[in-house]
Amino acid sequence: MSLSVKHLLGIKELQTQDIEQIFQTADNFKQVLQRQIKKVPALRDTTVVNLFFENSTRTRISFELAEKRLSADTVNFSASGSSVSKGETLIDTVNNILAMKVDMIVMRHSASGAPWFLAQHVDASIINAGDGTNEHPTQALLDAYSIREKLGDLKGKRVTIIGDIMHSRVALSNIFCLNKLGAEVTVSGPPTLIPKYIQDLGVKVEYDVKKALQNCDVANVLRIQLERQHKPLFSTLREYSLYYGINKDMLDSLQKEILIMHPGPINRGVELNSDVADSANSIILDQVENGVAIRMAVIYLLSGKTALGE
């Protein structure tokens, strides 16, 4: 039981059967997580480092919980206050950590492609926890897994991704993942936040959010990154929330119920109103819950262990 890849760098490198296998494994771990003892001894002899060169709260916690519930030893590294600020290169930083006999690397990095670069210079397995504007594969896996849990097979399901598609690694990984699973993807948002060549990835573009919502089963609403506000990408948050934000009135006007997703953290009142985020349509907390099971599955499958050790 193993994946076709040594690392989880991006969804673009996965086979559909890899995704299916991750889901099946996650099903097992999800059951484990319902038990009183939410832990298996599978990775007792494995040490994982969580290398976060960019801020993260939920992804880091989710990975750490996944590692601990697999009984792996974990080390956390964050860029602030580390030797990175002293000018140490990525290769040096990682080799220093590996010299202390670490087996697996979970890395978040602000530069697109950084995990691919690292994979060429170190031996350990690497899990990409988000790289620049490129990929966030475990997020896409947990998103697809959450949809599958609610709606069954993804084939033919229509998913709309709304917001800053241009700078979103969640969007890109979601597009690859949903495409591989046979879902139809539409992206929506202000044209300045939609990449010019996005249709080449096999998605539809709909600038009118309402129309996009009308024709979907699931809306995955992305976070507007307030820190990008210095770029002339849209006018004001007020205008954004008025014309691209999702509120209850908008959902009520649709002909059918749709699922609402968000990778978090939410800017309440900007891309998503509270009356939607906390509504029955929202599966945002299911996503968070499933995140741990998915990450356990990925870490376990990449570790090359053959039995759950139970």
Add this chain to the structure above:
Amino acid sequence: MLVLIRKARIEDTHSDFNGQVIDILVEDGKIKTISKDITAKVDTVIEGDNIYVSPGWVDIFADYREPGLEHKETLESGMKAAAAGGFTDVFTVPNTQPAISTKSSVQYILQKAKGHAVSLHPIGAATQNVEGKVLAEMMDMQRHGAIAFSDGWKPIQNAGLMLKALEYVKSFNGILIQLPVDTALAADGLMHEGPVSTRLGMAGIPALAETIMVHRDIELLRYTGSRLHITGVSTAVALDMIRKAKKEGLDITCSVTPYHLTLNDEMLQSYSSLYKVSPPLRPEADRLAMIEGLKDGTIDCIASHHRPHEWDAKAKEFEYASDGLAIQEIVFSMLIGAGIAPELIVKTMSDNPRRIFGLGNVKIAEGAAASLTIFQPAVARTLSHTKSIADNILYRGKELKGNVLGIVSNSIFE
């Protein structure tokens, strides 16, 4: 010093011996005899399979990093790389530290090149310290040996300043070289914007950053009636603009890099920073348009854009890695690999640049000064070690078609 080149096919449309397989005897920097089966006691004999000899090649855009960044390349190591690549004449870009923007810095480069086989021709900065603010002393630099003017890797963004620069060089028949990049449009882009960059999640540089710059500069050229050379043209659209401007009779010429003739943006799939270059690698359709442009004469010259780096500068995340390839030694092999015929290589690497930049005729004739490149289009070689001290070498350890035996220039065989 006596050098004998045996059984070489002469590739020089200006020479009476063009196309003949013949012996050439060089004595003290001059071609003494051209004839069949020369027998003479000489210091050096150059012979081999299917040897070609042509007037010395010219690289019109290479970055030797000295002064200031000698850990990447020096004038000394750069000239050795040039000789190994078959270049007798090299134009050095002004983006050194400090920049080549005064007479004395021009003289420094010329002084350093004295006594070497390779002749260096510094490109003077068009603006002081390549800052794009105030015109540099171009006239004074030209009088003391600057071959042309450019802000090199930092193309002039301000249209008003570019207009003044084009006007200013008219009185001394100077020529401006521009790398066509609008930096506001290129912005934070890391590679060519297109389906590949979208798939890779990398910020794109739209082709527009090049086409708008070329369009602007053609308009400025038409207004000023000056002379302009666009180096590193890489998009089909910009090339077509140049094609039309030439037909119109404007004094515009252009060059292409070997990597835009041989590589496309698919190379970036592995996120390898080696392929981070300026201008960025383009889609296959643009690459094919560059080959077409070279063949139909729209593209006049080959510019290596040789840009050396130490290992550390490239062994980084793509975004943080420096751009450029150190390829001067394999330009010929890359062109042969792209299916460019030896005649066209000689035309674009010797004939055209010598004419455009006024380097003088060096035709292969008895009594003429010997500036020769000796090469073997059909012979393969393995790129084992390089003369350049740079690490960002393409095709290291690979077998490449097309071999350079050396140059005879400034009375030296190297």
